[in-house]
Amino acid sequence: MVERSGSQRVFRTPGFGAVASTTSQVDELPLRRSEDIVRMRQVVRERAVRLGFGLVDQTKIVTAASELARNALVYGGGGVVEVADLSAGARNGLRLTFVDRGPGIDDIQQALKDGFTSGTGLGLGLGGARRLASDFAIESSPDSGTRVTIVRWR
């Protein structure tokens, strides 16, 4: 469910943040031009390989990252992505946080539906990225823009 407080809207998948984990290797990459998305895909792929992700898991997180990076660029007017390694006991994960200072998303529930788009896309970006990730969270407000976080556990 989407929670609202003031102009802030928050949606999290049930498992989001449920696992206590430690964070390491935090990097930040710019998302200003479409070439930045290509660079980011390479970085996310390298990190997923290093964490021991299988080929399908690598492909899923890189694809989800590509969708969210394009959203930040097209709808948010550009932004940054933070890439972080997570570890929780014997499990490794990759956390990606996309931050833009765009106009925000008024109706998150609607934006998560397949086929919904306010731009020229197919409307698969947010809903698709949610399906490809293990955990997914989105916080949005017209004052501060949009922050989407995904985690994929190995």
Place this chain on the structure above:
Amino acid sequence: MDRIPILKMGEYLLVTIQVDMHDQLALQLQDDLTQRISRESASGVLIDISSLDVVDSFIGRMIANISAMARVLDAQTVVTGMRPAVAITLVELGMSLEGVHTALNVERGMALLRRKVAASGG
């Protein structure tokens, strides 16, 4: 400005995508291919994506668009070499590329393209 090369072989156009395309490059390929189909009166297009380790919704849409535009221009399109991990991810993303003909490799793709072109009366 870099471009994806388009090769002509008889009545067919061949494209091998070997780089991770940024969005403008994908749009450029879509435009270039549509122009070439018309200019060369091509009856078939083969696009090999065996080098691509990611196909997101943007590239997926480009593939679907090329196939649809080619059909309107009386040409058939076959996409070859999609990696299994890419296929799994595309379907989970919500893109099943309906209406796009696919083949496992270039050899099978050419055979399929010839049959499609023959069946369409080309």
